[in-house]
Amino acid sequence: MTASLADARGVYPIAPTPFFDDGRIDTASVDRLTDFYLSCGCTGLTVLGQLGEAPKLEYGESLAVATQMIRRAGALPVIVGVSAPGFAAMRALTHDVMERGAAGVMIAPPNTLRTDDQIVGYYRQAVEAIGADVPFVLQDYPLTFSVQMTPGVIRRIVDELPSCAMLKHEDWPGLEKITALRQFERDGMRRIPILCGNNGLFLDYEMERGADGANTGYAFPDMLCDVVRLSQAGQREEAHDLFDAHLPLLRYEQQPGVGLSVRKYILMRRGLLSSAAQRKPAAPFTRLAQAEVDHLLKRPARTEPRAAFGVN
Amino acid sequence: MTASLADARGVYPIAPTPFFDDGRIDTASVDRLTDFYLSCGCTGLTVLGQLGEAPKLEYGESLAVATQMIRRAGALPVIVGVSAPGFAAMRALTHDVMERGAAGVMIAPPNTLRTDDQIVGYYRQAVEAIGADVPFVLQDYPLTFSVQMTPGVIRRIVDELPSCAMLKHEDWPGLEKITALRQFERDGMRRIPILCGNNGLFLDYEMERGADGANTGYAFPDMLCDVVRLSQAGQREEAHDLFDAHLPLLRYEQQPGVGLSVRKYILMRRGLLSSAAQRKPAAPFTRLAQAEVDHLLKRPARTEPRAAFGVN
């Protein structure tokens, strides 16, 4: 039986979609990646997210990748990104992946939404389209989607839509928003898990503000798992030490556009992907950028945690 | 044999997708509408455009509506809107409708494009995805897509991509752009047809600036056909008289959001649609708005052309 999203905590990596150099989906890497997530302590995973190159997949491919990950992940809950320009496509994919065992779906707001009412109205319509019984993750990512949700808007969505099961929080700055939402819960709002995205750039303090974990694609989810674990165990300075040791690379990978190239390159160097290839269109990954990533991976460790990169 | 888009002129209406009140596609109205377009002098038509509610259709439905219109339209060229958030979906739909006899496809730019290079790059990639042999219509609609194409950018696209077969011009203000493009042609740019959208709000002067016709969904395409014909025949004042008589209603229908409700309502009153229903989400069409449209349709004609509304 699949765990409920409403209890989500820990690390849900955003899985990239593995391709061969010729653009075909690399199913062996899908398995390898899923096994790796399981082995390093991830508590769930998300496929077909913004960085899963979902728009470059045909419908059948999307369904095949999601299904393979769901099956391979076993008891681990798998969330499937179903954001689409129209509700017809969203409903179709949602139906098909839920039937295949997805734990829920993730829905990003279209970048035309402006007012509070438009945002709430959009999620109301989305729930009507996919069905009120399907748990959905609210994706709050203003940097990319240009949609700004105040804590009050999130509260309206949580209050009105019981199937809103989790918040993927990637507002920036976003620390006060976590505090505000946790305060709302003390004032009677239903509690929902808050898992943080944005490549984990503030995960250290987000945990201390009340986040339940991470939901992002940084190429070292093992580190994210450790930071979350240390933080939840009250080992504050150890969590920060580990986090800080990764920050130079993490910051580099967080760059929009080129970030996915960095991530796939590292995952390939870690032996998890057979190729760093993306389908077109893809931001160029220059020789200089690759050298910078190599430099970040190889720098002599100044602190113990630094050694944790473990990439040769 | 289907006419080439490269010779397009006259009126290509943007066809709405007819629904029954319960949301099912009304195929009888699809035929009736197509026959009407043929009968009133339209020279082509466009389906699954921005106002064809394309995002609310499942893939099979999109293909079915497009195919039915293509067949019913006979020798008339049918353009199919294939704008999509990713090239995989765009390629799939393009392939399927071209196989069924579409004359070409229409591609709108994603609203994240900003720089000139990004815009040109996007269309380069789109052509790579759909195939360089598929004629495509460049949709230039900054008000809705927030993408601003200068005449120079359009020239770069026309010069670089031979399959760019037509410009759907709906910039606003847009008169000088037509003049600039026609000047470019005198300077050596390949000539492409310019058909104007934006509900025809400036069709009177767009024709005089060098446009080849209209490509828009105003509920009286018969009037658009007459204006284009009169203008091309040099009957300038007659063209303006007819246009001006429609302008109060045309302006009303041109409102974003509510405009489609107005259009479907009038097409229903004209006996072309069995219902004005839209699939959700749809902007509300209030009792007051309906009364205003009724008023616009019924006002005593002050000039001869006014009588042309012909709706009781």
Place this chain on the structure above:
Amino acid sequence: MTASLADARGVYPIAPTPFFDDGRIDTASVDRLTDFYLSCGCTGLTVLGQLGEAPKLEYGESLAVATQMIRRAGALPVIVGVSAPGFAAMRALTHDVMERGAAGVMIAPPNTLRTDDQIVGYYRQAVEAIGADVPFVLQDYPLTFSVQMTPGVIRRIVDELPSCAMLKHEDWPGLEKITALRQFERDGMRRIPILCGNNGLFLDYEMERGADGANTGYAFPDMLCDVVRLSQAGQREEAHDLFDAHLPLLRYEQQPGVGLSVRKYILMRRGLLSSAAQRKPAAPFTRLAQAEVDHLLKRPARTEPRAAFGVN
């Protein structure tokens, strides 16, 4: 004594700033224009608005133009646009024009505002800056400012800020917003005057929805006055006839950018400005555009009201 903005109705034209060809302010035209507004039945006026070229004036010039209009207008209330990137400049200009007899100020929202709370918060801070005793006009113009205010947000501002004295309504589409606000008043919201902008493109139906008049710069404010008067007198069809006769030109003048050139050109042809000059930067007004305006002004009248253009 100056009339209170809270009772505003009728037509408040947005005054352009008259320049000589060399860029100096043409003070004789300032007087001539003010006298014209008084003579044709305007009930107030607005200076230094979006189309008053305010950002092209130095501080002393802004103050001089506003002061001259205030004095010349006598008992007519004059509203001064004080929108600024910071509250220091807004406060300074507000203080200086109120001291010179302005009836109030107009404040547009900065185009960075997104959420409902940001919008309300901005006006709260503006009032704190200029003083709670200064009547201000709330400018709701999403097409230009990219800030979308729902009726609910306007209600929050009206409820919270007693110095919000008037709404300059130029949302598009905007008819339902007027109806919603008037409904709020029936539900207990304080009544505020709603004067419509957007060059009057929907003034005919805006009056019927409950607007109190126009607050816009169309080059025939005399027509706007007549339409408002006819509408308020219940002479519906006469109001529409007059409005419709102007619509082809009004629509042409409503174009962003080039619109001000059209307006100044017509005001010059009407003998109210000595020059149509704008300070730089200004959108080009081409020979073709000028010919189109001439054509619109000279076309043989098809209806009685058409004759009202009165420009030779």
Place this chain on the structure above:
Amino acid sequence: MTASLADARGVYPIAPTPFFDDGRIDTASVDRLTDFYLSCGCTGLTVLGQLGEAPKLEYGESLAVATQMIRRAGALPVIVGVSAPGFAAMRALTHDVMERGAAGVMIAPPNTLRTDDQIVGYYRQAVEAIGADVPFVLQDYPLTFSVQMTPGVIRRIVDELPSCAMLKHEDWPGLEKITALRQFERDGMRRIPILCGNNGLFLDYEMERGADGANTGYAFPDMLCDVVRLSQAGQREEAHDLFDAHLPLLRYEQQPGVGLSVRKYILMRRGLLSSAAQRKPAAPFTRLAQAEVDHLLKRPARTEPRAAFGVN
């Protein structure tokens, strides 16, 4: 004699404007801050930038702050931010600060610019307004201004406008842009200094790509000076070590909105400002945020450079 901007290198901090708690300008802190910049090796400075709270100053105050810094800085070049919604205000401030000894002015693009031609045209007009003899800094900051300048657009500006004396580079991601611009120089483009903003988040690699230094407001400009010096001296790993030690705090301070609160708080704790006060409107700086900054400042140093914070 003031150094020419065209040779700028090193660190030009963006100076905050010091206020007392009651909002008055704290002139003693202006001097203290300027002296500090001089003492720690800064090679120039910028006042009235985006984070100098310029829009909250009245004209006389702006001029007074700029003049005080220019005088106190002696031979050090001082750049003054003159961005304004209109060219009249930009021209006035430019004239007044150049007369008082400013080395140049900084001009940000208005956030309405979209196309390449609009961007180039804006700077052409700005130069026409301020005078072609005034050196200006081109501010390229898409995250805040929503204006995207390709390397090609920057090249057009540099080629066409000889008074473009420096690039304040704060694109993100921005490493490839530096490489592209340096490549353009090898292809014949006039060389201009590139100083990086964005709180220095990528300063480590920006230096390696060819940047000449930093032009940003991080509260430890001494560290920025050291990183630039080490990098220019070829001590790569030492530069990275120092940079990495600051990265957790630097990243925290780089948050939009709250960042200025963090910066002023640290500068106060360093004894450079007498108060961390901002004029309204200011983003709230919560007790939790302050505790996080305290934590970042106090954490036990894991590496030698860490000790460099020197705040107790």
